[in-house]
Amino acid sequence: MKSFKTPKTKVQRLPSRGHYDEETIFRILDAGFLCHVAFEIDHQPYIIPTAYGRNQNTLFLHGSAKNRMLKHLKNGAPAAISITHLDGLVLARSTFNSSMNYRSVVILATGKEVTQKDEKIEALRLITEQIIPQRWEEARIPDDDELKATMVLSFQIDEASAKIRTGPPGDKASDYALDIWAGVLPLNIQYAEPVNDPKLRAGIAVPKSVLQAIQNGIT
């Protein structure tokens, strides 16, 4: 199985939590749609939250053609892209051993602009479907002017690592005798009831994409 482990992506602290296989990394990517992208200009790091899409080992970002981050990254400047799912608070008897349960991925990659029209539309479809499956078929898809106003970058995933923590707290042996509650407080992300656009025309029902998103929740 393909491994994304490299000297730069090897998990340094608590190496037992590190994973580098495609399956684990893609599963974490597919469970979300929001990433944080870090880049640097003149040794000043910047960081921006944005949506992503994935096809095999390619990650796509998009934004305005005037977007400063995308304009910087399209020329091959290195980026670090992080996807983090917080699953719960791990409350040990000591604050020192308290932690969080999470699944996270960091990708180190360089961007390349997607300019070919079909590829650009397909990348935008992947991003939309990552956020809310089936929406692409329901909505009006981009016209030529909108495509021109949108920049899409692709990042090949070659260097990456996942970090996962699950399960109960691990306390110091002597702490188990303490009269202190310990356990996990799990955290769930759910969609609430959809809110119609105040300008929605009469007789248009909440669509399949939204109903399914509510049913499936966010993992």
Add this chain to the structure above:
Amino acid sequence: MKSFKTPKTKVQRLPSRGHYDEETIFRILDAGFLCHVAFEIDHQPYIIPTAYGRNQNTLFLHGSAKNRMLKHLKNGAPAAISITHLDGLVLARSTFNSSMNYRSVVILATGKEVTQKDEKIEALRLITEQIIPQRWEEARIPDDDELKATMVLSFQIDEASAKIRTGPPGDKASDYALDIWAGVLPLNIQYAEPVNDPKLRAGIAVPKSVLQAIQNGIT
């Protein structure tokens, strides 16, 4: 009122979504406890999710004394710290005008190690209380060995920006006639039922901190 706007933190795209005042920025910081920290080594950006605490205009991060990021940042290397709350999917009639509702802050700052014992304990208390209020009083707080094994960095917040989007989608005038649903799908983060540590001694009830966290939810 204090402004954190600087040339580097001025919001470039959609400037109307940018905010720089202390009140807005602190409110967004106080609504969460997880940030993403970006830093760079030899022009390679890195990014790591971690917990934070705040006291006035100082942000605290902590971790193992062996943590590579903290060791790098304690010497004054610049960091970018991002806190993002996703509030909902904004589903316009077109994919082009679809968006997200969110509250996010980016801080550009340099770290400084907190070495004085009382200050270090106070910073750790602030981080714990940021994650789950009242837990510090319930749990066993760090002893000298644990303090030694923990590194705490402080970041003075001088350069920062917030970006906020709220409300319904904004569609292109001609799109309002389309037979397509539009609206907002709000997103909620909630705690589920706490899971006792399998090694919990009999007779220890779920504590106040956990009950209150469940009741208050995450904003």
